[in-house]
Amino acid sequence: MIPGRLPLAVSLGDPAGIGPELIGAAWAARRERDVPPFFVTGGAKIIRHAAASRGLNVPFRPVENPDDAAACYDTALPVVGGMDGEWCPGEPDTTGAALALSSLETATGLVRAGAAGGLVTAPVAKAQLAAIGFHYPGQTEYLAAACGIPPGDAVMMLAGPSLRAVPLTVHCALAEVPGLLSVDLICRKARIVAAALTRDLGLAAPRLAIAALNPHGGEGGRFGDEEARIIAPAVASLKESGLDVTGPHPGDALFTARARRGYDVALAMYHDQALIPLKALDFDEGVNVTLGLPIVRTSPDHGTAFDIAGKGVADPGAMIAALRMAGEMAGQRRRRAAA
Numbered sequence: 001m002i003p004g005r006l007p008l009a010v011s012l013g014d015p016a017g018i019g020p021e022l023i024g025a026a027w028a029a030r031r032e033r034d035v036p037p038f039f040v041t042g043g044a045k046i047i048r049h050a051a052a053s054r055g056l057n058v059p060f061r062p063v064e065n066p067d068d069a070a071a072c073y074d075t076a077l078p079v080v081g082g083m084d085g086e087w088c089p090g091e092p093d094t095t096g097a098a099l100a101l102s103s104l105e106t107a108t109g110l111v112r113a114g115a116a117g118g119l120v121t122a123p124v125a126k127a128q129l130a131a132i133g134f135h136y137p138g139q140t141e142y143l144a145a146a147c148g149i150p151p152g153d154a155v156m157m158l159a160g161p162s163l164r165a166v167p168l169t170v171h172c173a174l175a176e177v178p179g180l181l182s183v184d185l186i187c188r189k190a191r192i193v194a195a196a197l198t199r200d201l202g203l204a205a206p207r208l209a210i211a212a213l214n215p216h217g218g219e220g221g222r223f224g225d226e227e228a229r230i231i232a233p234a235v236a237s238l239k240e241s242g243l244d245v246t247g248p249h250p251g252d253a254l255f256t257a258r259a260r261r262g263y264d265v266a267l268a269m270y271h272d273q274a275l276i277p278l279k280a281l282d283f284d285e286g287v288n289v290t291l292g293l294p295i296v297r298t299s300p301d302h303g304t305a306f307d308i309a310g311k312g313v314a315d316p317g318a319m320i321a322a323l324r325m326a327g328e329m330a331g332q333r334r335r336r337a338a339a
Helices: 019-028 044-052 066-072 094-112 126-131 139-146 174-180 183-201 215-221 226-240 271-285 317-338
Strands: 008-011 038-041 060-062 077-080 119-121 155-159 164-167 207-211 244-249 265-268 287-291 297-300
Touching: 008 094, 008 317, 019 038, 019 044, 019 077, 019 317, 038 066, 038 094, 044 060, 044 077, 066 077, 094 119, 094 126, 094 139, 119 317, 139 297, 155 183, 155 271, 164 271, 183 207, 183 226, 183 265, 183 287, 183 317, 207 226, 215 226, 226 244, 265 271, 271 317, 287 317, 297 317
Parallel strands: 008 038, 008 119, 038 077, 060 077, 119 297, 164 265, 207 244, 207 265
Antiparallel strands: 155 164, 155 287, 287 297
């Protein structure tokens, strides 16, 4: 344990999904994959059974204080909180959703209180959470509310070895996207992204590439005018403020290998414009990072995968990548605070 480094808090996710087994697999790979110390909030019995389905023996150590997690991490997976349930892979229900929410709330509270260095959230089932009264679109919006910031200021970035991408609009119908775009939206989120890349990833002058909305960048207005009316003015404003920003770039050329060498993050106009290239390039190592929060938060960039839960085929790469990125971001914040 590096002096001053707090363990990460990991929420269980939906117990019927692949989250519990991937948490166990990440701990089992802690040495060879250099996984930073972490603890789980609840679900010890579930993780034990889920890990066993992959042929993994994951011993547990209940700890009351996260400070004690690092001391036992090398020999056992620390668990804070006694909430638990039955492991029923592929069979989500409201009982499991309640456990997932309890785990998320506990982990979030510990990170906000400074007892953990960052938060890593396993995937949840939004429909099951909604059935128990969870009124947020997802965990990101819940975390924004818990941290007391506007939901629009919690920015989702998908990150992998080949690409970082930010969707400027997220969970909405594609038909709604043009009406949601504005100069203010693009500028506000671009500034949050740039500040976070400096604070959390150590990029002194991050390079932002902003995508066009329409084919061929609108083709001079023949295929739409959002580029000239909204995106280009936003790019100009951001440049005037001193940020290294380019665009609007046609979406069909922005994610080529050559283009990616020219920027640190791509800002896309809608969900799939960002997530399709990220998942095509880095599916098993993709990380969902929430920028703009006062706490560090990452998550593997995949869902609950109920159809393969318990079958031992889910790849733990994204969970391990999320843990490692959270550890790196927490370390960057720690170093900046000490400077």
